[in-house]
Amino acid sequence: MKKETWKELTIGTINLDAGNSVKNLTGTWRSGKKPQFIEEKCIQCFFCWLYCPHSAILVEGDEVKGINYDYCTGCGMCSVECPPKEKAIIMVKEEAKLAEGDAE
Amino acid sequence: MSTLKTLNGNQAIAEAVRQIDPDVMAAYPITPSTAIVETIAKFKADGLITGEFVCPESEHSAMSVCIGASSAGGRVMTATASQGLALMWEMLYIAAGLRLPIVAAIVNRSLSAPINIHGDHSDTMGARDSGWIQIYSENCQEAYDNFIQAFRIGEDLKVRTPVFVGLDGFIISHSLEVIQVEDDAKVKKFVGEYKSVYPLLDTSRKMTVGPIDFTDYYFEHKRNQMEGIENAPPVIEAVGKEFGQKFGREYGFFEEYRMDDAELCIVVMSSAAGTCKDAVDELRSDGKRIGLLKPRIFRPFPHEKIAEALKKMKAIAVLDRSSSPGAFGAPLFTEVRSALYDYAERPHIVNYVYGLGGRDIKVEHFKEVALKLEKIAETGKVEEIYGYINLRE
Amino acid sequence: MAKLKDLAAMEDRLVAGHGMCLGCGIPLIFRIVLRATEDPLIIANATGCLEVCTTIFPRTSWNVTWIHSAFENAASTIAGVESMYKALKNKGRIPEDKKIKFLGVGGDGGTYDIGLQALSGAMERGHDIVYVCYDNNAYANTGGQRSSATPLGASATTSPEGTQSPGKLQRKKDLTKILVAHNIPYVAQASPNRWQDLYKKAQKAFETEGPAFLNVLCFCPTEWKYDESQGIRLAQTALDTCVWPLYEVENGKYKINYIPKEKKPVLEWIKPQGRFRHLFKEENAWVLEEYQKQVDEDWEELNKLAKL
Numbered sequence: 157m158k159k160e161t162w163k164e165l166t167i168g169t170i171n172l173d174a175g176n177s178v179k180n181l182t183g184t185w186r187s188g189k190k191p192q193f194i195e196e197k198c199i200q201c202f203f204c205w206l207y208c209p210h211s212a213i214l215v216e217g218d219e220v221k222g223i224n225y226d227y228c229t230g231c232g233m234c235s236v237e238c239p240p241k242e243k244a245i246i247m248v249k250e251e252a253k254l255a256e257g258d259a260e
Numbered sequence: 261m262s263t264l265k266t267l268n269g270n271q272a273i274a275e276a277v278r279q280i281d282p283d284v285m286a287a288y289p290i291t292p293s294t295a296i297v298e299t300i301a302k303f304k305a306d307g308l309i310t311g312e313f314v315c316p317e318s319e320h321s322a323m324s325v326c327i328g329a330s331s332a333g334g335r336v337m338t339a340t341a342s343q344g345l346a347l348m349w350e351m352l353y354i355a356a357g358l359r360l361p362i363v364a365a366i367v368n369r370s371l372s373a374p375i376n377i378h379g380d381h382s383d384t385m386g387a388r389d390s391g392w393i394q395i396y397s398e399n400c401q402e403a404y405d406n407f408i409q410a411f412r413i414g415e416d417l418k419v420r421t422p423v424f425v426g427l428d429g430f431i432i433s434h435s436l437e438v439i440q441v442e443d444d445a446k447v448k449k450f451v452g453e454y455k456s457v458y459p460l461l462d463t464s465r466k467m468t469v470g471p472i473d474f475t476d477y478y479f480e481h482k483r484n485q486m487e488g489i490e491n492a493p494p495v496i497e498a499v500g501k502e503f504g505q506k507f508g509r510e511y512g513f514f515e516e517y518r519m520d521d522a523e524l525c526i527v528v529m530s531s532a533a534g535t536c537k538d539a540v541d542e543l544r545s546d547g548k549r550i551g552l553l554k555p556r557i558f559r560p561f562p563h564e565k566i567a568e569a570l571k572k573m574k575a576i577a578v579l580d581r582s583s584s585p586g587a588f589g590a591p592l593f594t595e596v597r598s599a600l601y602d603y604a605e606r607p608h609i610v611n612y613v614y615g616l617g618g619r620d621i622k623v624e625h626f627k628e629v630a631l632k633l634e635k636i637a638e639t640g641k642v643e644e645i646y647g648y649i650n651l652r653e
Numbered sequence: 654m655a656k657l658k659d660l661a662a663m664e665d666r667l668v669a670g671h672g673m674c675l676g677c678g679i680p681l682i683f684r685i686v687l688r689a690t691e692d693p694l695i696i697a698n699a700t701g702c703l704e705v706c707t708t709i710f711p712r713t714s715w716n717v718t719w720i721h722s723a724f725e726n727a728a729s730t731i732a733g734v735e736s737m738y739k740a741l742k743n744k745g746r747i748p749e750d751k752k753i754k755f756l757g758v759g760g761d762g763g764t765y766d767i768g769l770q771a772l773s774g775a776m777e778r779g780h781d782i783v784y785v786c787y788d789n790n791a792y793a794n795t796g797g798q799r800s801s802a803t804p805l806g807a808s809a810t811t812s813p814e815g816t817q818s819p820g821k822l823q824r825k826k827d828l829t830k831i832l833v834a835h836n837i838p839y840v841a842q843a844s845p846n847r848w849q850d851l852y853k854k855a856q857k858a859f860e861t862e863g864p865a866f867l868n869v870l871c872f873c874p875t876e877w878k879y880d881e882s883q884g885i886r887l888a889q890t891a892l893d894t895c896v897w898p899l900y901e902v903e904n905g906k907y908k909i910n911y912i913p914k915e916k917k918p919v920l921e922w923i924k925p926q927g928r929f930r931h932l933f934k935e936e937n938a939w940v941l942e943e944y945q946k947q948v949d950e951d952w953e954e955l956n957k958l959a960k961l
């Protein structure tokens with residue numbers, strides 16, 4: 157990523173590029189475990205969406221569709237809070253992880 | 261219509277505030293600037309101003325309110341002194357870093373300890389690296405005129421930097437003077453409409469203001485900030501000229517008094533310059549070739565222009581109304597001396613600290629300084645480069 | 654009552670890619686709070702985890718107008734923004750019908766401690782602002798120093814446990830009560846695990862004319878030292894032990910919003926957290942007793958206030 161010279165920066169330390177942190181892929185922090193979504197068991201309660209600190213639950217239309225591993229840090233909160241007795245999100249072992257931390 | 265009014269410095273500032281009617285005024289009382297805050301509050305209570313007056317629980321919050329309000333996108337002023345300015349210190353740098361053209365009337369007063377309510381320049385000099393433009397006033401008229409010009413200077417789109425307008429505590433803030441108060445509409449017109457740059461209140465632009473920088477951006481942001489104050493000199497000059505055209509009193513970076521054929525010079529700011537003028541007049545009538553240089557703009561320091569004005573002198577005394585413990589001379593001295601460094605033949609230059617905590621400086625004191633300068637010029641020797649005026653030794 | 658599905662369909666005002674820790678409670682609080690108004694919003698954020706982890710230049714996680722000026726002045730900064738809004742409305746420079754909500758946000762350090770004065774001032778002056786404190790019981794961003802919100806007996810880096818000390822010796826400050834004493838229209842305590850309660854309180858706060866204050870419990874796996882997947886469980890335990898009662902004070906009237914079916918011993922709150930581990934040493938038994946006693950007293954008093 158090319159860094160601006162002092163002349164190119166917006167005055168007053170302002171960042172005009174709202175929400176551009178989506179380019180930081182926090183999924184690279186994951187180590188050892190990751191959540192797995194089991195669609196058949198899902199009751200669409202949206203608790204996983206509500207309680208994921210890294211906005212890594214994929215929602216399409218009005219349905220939870222899985223995990224966005226670009227951002228999932230593997231904290232396990234979604235799995236703990238998923239209500240079905242037989243969880244619709246389970247934590248599984250993960251060997252390799254993403255290499256790149258940045259979408260650019 | 262321009263009218264003559266008998267006002268003290270605080271009233272003169274308040275009068276300018278009423279005429280300009282800034283959008284937000286946030287200030288906390290402290291002697292000797294309290295009357296400015298009280299008068300604004302009364303103006304608001306009487307419906308004479310339409311802006312919001314906020315009276316926060318501290319100067320730290322007063323400056324924080326100013327920062328929030330200025331970022332929101334409008335004209336903002338405050339007033340304070342001494343401990344109040346010291347309590348704002350953290351926020352001064354932030355106002356400058358965010359490039360917010362807040363205007364602050366600073367009724368210069370000494371800093372504790374010991375606590376003392378009288379005038380010296382310790383407060384603003386302590387904040388000289390905070391990134392604010394600093395303008396100093398000799399009398400009530402200048403305080404009024406400078407305060408009006410400050411908005412034009414700070415708000416200029418190339419500058420966008422906050423401004424202090426200094427006036428000496430009690431000596432100016434509480435002394436009555438007959439001053440020319442300009443017509444309300446003319447003052448409003450001179451100051452003009454406020455132009456917002458990235459106002460928070462334009463919520464369609466979802467900005468992040470005041471983010472955290474790591475080592476890869478902080479330096480660039482700081483350099484970017486410095487550009488604002490570095491762009492100020494031509495604006496200060498143009499605004500001072502225009503003020504002269506409109507109101508008959510022109511301003512520059514400094515005032516030269518009887519400097520034409522001077523060999524000796526006293527450099528002194530603010531109210532003491534008035535007394536110094538009397539001393540210079542008396543010395544001139546005794547045939548001494550002495551003049552006065554009164555800096556008006558301390559930040560950005562007009563180093564080239566001052567050096568140009570002083571380079572031919574045989575001896576110069578810089579008088580500081582603040583001290584810089586442990587430094588090689590007080591703030592104004594170090595600036596002036598450093599400005600002269602590039603000349604192969606440099607005048608002798610000495611520094612005297614005077615007037616701390618409101619201690620008087622009189623014509624006789626300036627005459628003593630003149631005597632010392634004469635001796636230096638004659639002998640070519642500087643016996644003491646740094647001293648004090650009117651101090652019990 | 655809003656459904657989560659509908660909330661999920663709303664635009665994120667705090668987006669992905671921020672640097673907060675695994676299992677952090679802060680983003681969960683603001684996922685709800687920032688959806689509780691659809692009006693344009695301006696946020697002033699105090700220095701702390703939220704501010705630092707979301708704005709590392711040139712990136713920002715804020716998809717909403719946001720300003721940070723310093724640590725102790727989120728309240729006075731947002732008060733300044735609100736004052737300018739009022740001024741420009743008065744002067745006709747922004748349309749009469751343009752609605753904007755103003756939100757100050759700080760951690761417990763920025764709110765209970767260094768920012769208390771600015772907060773008190775802004776509340777007393779009656780600005781039309783909402784202030785949300787996320788109380789993670791420590792100066793988390795700077796590595797877990799004690800704050801006045803750190804509970805009795807917790808080990809923090811500036812109140813460490815040691816052979817001669819059981820951790821923090823003082824009881825947690827009751828900031829919510831201090832805010833109630835300002836006689837402002839709306840004050841509440843909330844927790845992210847009771848999302849509907851939090852959402853309703855945030856809605857009320859935004860709708861309140863004049864100042865409103867929310868104090869929200871915020872779990873912090875890093876400084877509390879528990880299994881990072883358990884934050885919501887732990888928050889539930891805080892409610893069930895009455896360590897963090899949910900209540901609101903609307904125009905002076907107290908209402909408890911959650912009464913545990915069976916009040917659990919404080920021990921259940923303490924056990925999973927590493928910051929309390931040393932309390933199980935014999936010589937520190939008195940701290941456990943004292944903590945329980947304090948919680949019981951506070952709960953009893955709150956119940957009395959709610960019956961008035």
Ligand SMILES: Cc1ncc(C[n+]2csc(CCOP(=O)(O)OP(=O)(O)O)c2C)c(N)n1
Binds near residue numbers: 700701759
């Ligand atoms: C005036 C000042 N003092 C100290 C600091 C250092 N500092 C920055 S954040 C912080 C702690 C923040 O704690 P809290 O408000 O609880 O927020 P958290 O980090 O827990 O999110 C401290 C001590 C500072 N930035 N400014």
Ligand code: SF4
Binds near residue numbers: 208211232235
């Ligand atoms: S493991 Fe954590 S980060 Fe990943 S999806 Fe679940 S809650 Fe989100």
Ligand code: SF4
Binds near residue numbers: 199234
């Ligand atoms: S929490 Fe579980 S059941 Fe609920 S939406 Fe998520 S995956 Fe489905």
Ligand code: SF4
Binds near residue numbers: 674
């Ligand atoms: S230290 Fe605690 S509060 Fe801060 S980001 Fe990490 S988990 Fe969240």
Ligand SMILES: [Mg+2]
Binds near residue numbers: 762
């Ligand atoms: Mg904290």
